[in-house]
Amino acid sequence: MFYWENINPPWLIITSLIAVLGALFTPSWSAIFRRKAVLPTVRSRWPWESTPRALEEDPDKFFAETSGKHGPAFAVHANGRKMIYVTNATLIAAIYKNSKSFVMSPLQGLWAKNCFGFPNRMLSSPVLGDIMASMHRDLSPKVVSSLLQSLASEGCSIIDARVLPPAGKHQGLLPFILDLAFDASTRSVFGPGMAALSPAFREAFWAFDTNLPRVAFGCPPQKVPGFEKHREYLVTEIISTLKDEKHHEGSELVSSCISLGVNGGWSDSDIARILLGILWPLLANAPNAIFWLFALQLQHPDGLKPLVDEIDLAWELWRKKNPGANNYVEFAKDLPELPLLKSAIDETLRYASSSYSMRQVHEEGGTAIGSYLLQPGEQVVCVTRSVHLDENIYDDPLRYDPNRFLTHTGSPTVPSHAHMPFGGGISICEGRHYAVGKIRILTVLILLEFVIELDGRSPATVKFAPDNRGFGMIRPDGDLNVKIRRRSRPAESQK
Numbered sequence: 080m081f082y083w084e085n086i087n088p089p090w091l092i093i094t095s096l097i098a099v100l101g102a103l104f105t106p107s108w109s110a111i112f113r114r115k116a117v118l119p120t121v122r123s124r125w126p127w128e129s130t131p132r133a134l135e136e137d138p139d140k141f142f143a144e145t146s147g148k149h150g151p152a153f154a155v156h157a158n159g160r161k162m163i164y165v166t167n168a169t170l171i172a173a174i175y176k177n178s179k180s181f182v183m184s185p186l187q188g189l190w191a192k193n194c195f196g197f198p199n200r201m202l203s204s205p206v207l208g209d210i211m212a213s214m215h216r217d218l219s220p221k222v223v224s225s226l227l228q229s230l231a232s233e234g235c236s237i238i239d240a241r242v243l244p245p246a247g248k249h250q251g252l253l254p255f256i257l258d259l260a261f262d263a264s265t266r267s268v269f270g271p272g273m274a275a276l277s278p279a280f281r282e283a284f285w286a287f288d289t290n291l292p293r294v295a296f297g298c299p300p301q302k303v304p305g306f307e308k309h310r311e312y313l314v315t316e317i318i319s320t321l322k323d324e325k326h327h328e329g330s331e332l333v334s335s336c337i338s339l340g341v342n343g344g345w346s347d348s349d350i351a352r353i354l355l356g357i358l359w360p361l362l363a364n365a366p367n368a369i370f371w372l373f374a375l376q377l378q379h380p381d382g383l384k385p386l387v388d389e390i391d392l393a394w395e396l397w398r399k400k401n402p403g404a405n406n407y408v409e410f411a412k413d414l415p416e417l418p419l420l421k422s423a424i425d426e427t428l429r430y431a432s433s434s435y436s437m438r439q440v441h442e443e444g445g446t447a448i449g450s451y452l453l454q455p456g457e458q459v460v461c462v463t464r465s466v467h468l469d470e471n472i473y474d475d476p477l478r479y480d481p482n483r484f485l486t487h488t489g490s491p492t493v494p495s496h497a498h499m500p501f502g503g504g505i506s507i508c509e510g511r512h513y514a515v516g517k518i519r520i521l522t523v524l525i526l527l528e529f530v531i532e533l534d535g536r537s538p539a540t541v542k543f544a545p546d547n548r549g550f551g552m553i554r555p556d557g558d559l560n561v562k563i564r565r566r567s568r569p570a571e572s573q574k
């Protein structure tokens with residue numbers, strides 16, 4: 080028999096305490112009844128920290144450790160916002176496929192507005208949709224080949240004109256690659272007179288790029304020193320380029336944006352802001368990818384030699400097939416398959432990219448990720464870098480292996496949903512075909528023309544910068560010192 084009088088006061092206190100604590104730490108009752116678990120949540124250790132410090136200091140470590148502890152989906156409270164991070168290939172692929180439940184996040188519009196200074200009237204204008212559609216068409220695999228052809232011509236003339244430091248003197252690999260890619264890209268897309276060719280434009284552009292992630296992650300632009308000043312300088316320079324008659328030789332990509340904007344009643348400033356939105360990934364992402372390809376390859380035991388050998392052989396075969404042809408531009412426009420270079424590019428994009436795809440759970444009715452219930456309106460971030468570093472998919476993922484994606488090596492092929500440097504689903508990068516073509520063409524042209532070697536007497540190191548994550552290529556922290564000279568070729572194989 081159970082008698083209340085048998086329960087003494089200390090036991091009553093202890094059992095009540097257990098009941099209260101149990102209620103506090105048990106997942107919500109509704110979740111239990113729906114047999115869905117509540118997402119594990121990571122908060123800042125201290126109330127005055129706006130972001131869990133580990134996420135800012137070493138994002139790779141943060142995502143690896145948090146996924147190890149909590150599984151492939153978890154919520155993080157940062158900057159007064161709750162974001163749900165997903166780090167596993169299968170779950171991300173499911174999110175990409177389910178565009179009814181996972182819709183475009185309004186935060187994407189917000190970051191574009193804050194970063195590029197789009198006024199609200201631009202965001203609500205139907206012209207924006209028309210411009211996105213024209214960009215989609217002009218960057219499609221069929222149409223992009225004409226842009227790449229002009230990139231090959233511009234790249235060749237820039238490489239020819241390049242002045243190198245005196246023999247034996249080293250230089251930084253980063254400015255060598257970025258300047259070259261910067262000029263070739265702006266000239267091919269915006270026309271040869273683009274203001275971007277001025278050193279002041281270049282300087283303002285990189286200052287803008289450095290600060291952009293802070294604004295994109297929610298910091299008001301006016302609170303990031305210099306951000307608006309640099310952005311507005313870039314906008315003004317683009318406007319003056321557009322107004323200069325002799326500079327109207329840009330690509331279809333640019334001229335369609337301009338004419339859609341003009342016909343839709345947009346101001347010069349509106350049009351310049353859209354063009355800055357095209358210029359930024361064009362100049363910041365693909366050039367950094369080329370830098371990483373060279374930097375990683377130079378630090379690999381085989382160096383650049385296997386790539387140079389493959390390209391040289393292709394060049395000789397191409398000349399045999401095209402008797403009389405002796406021109407790198409024509410070769411670059413007609414590149415054959417280069418399996419090793421393709422694999423090295425895929426590996427660079429796996430190893431050195433960090434791409435977030437953002438989604439919002441549809442406002443009507445929640446949905447689920449795996450066994451977790453998500454509420455309407457919740458913000459989801461697909462962390463594709465975690466997939467790229469997943470040792471269940473990639474053997475020794477922290478090693479740069481240029482042969483990893485060669486199909487004949489006998490290693491199991493990587494499923495397509497495990498290689499996502501360009502994001503995926505409804506928000507996949509529009510510029511991906513152009514970006515890969517550009518990395519290929521400029522790498523071939525540079526390796527045909529120059530010998531690039533690490534300067535062993537003045538070694539320098541480069542690592543991944545912890546900031547600027549989620550927007551494509553990781554920016555470098557540091558640089559490599561290299562010696563660069565022009566290649567000497569037998570007379571008959573010169574350009």
Ligand code: HEM
Nearest residue numbers: 360361364365368434436501502503506508509510514551
């Ligand atoms: C290696 C080079 C590049 C990388 C790694 C890269 C990566 C990305 C990523 C991760 C996204 C977001 C994807 C998502 O939300 O799922 C994106 C979006 C985008 N990228 Fe790129 N990008 C590159 C080059 C370019 C270039 C050269 C252009 C333009 C010429 C470009 C234009 C765009 C545009 C317009 C979007 C927005 C797509 C949308 O929201 O509908 N990207 N890119």
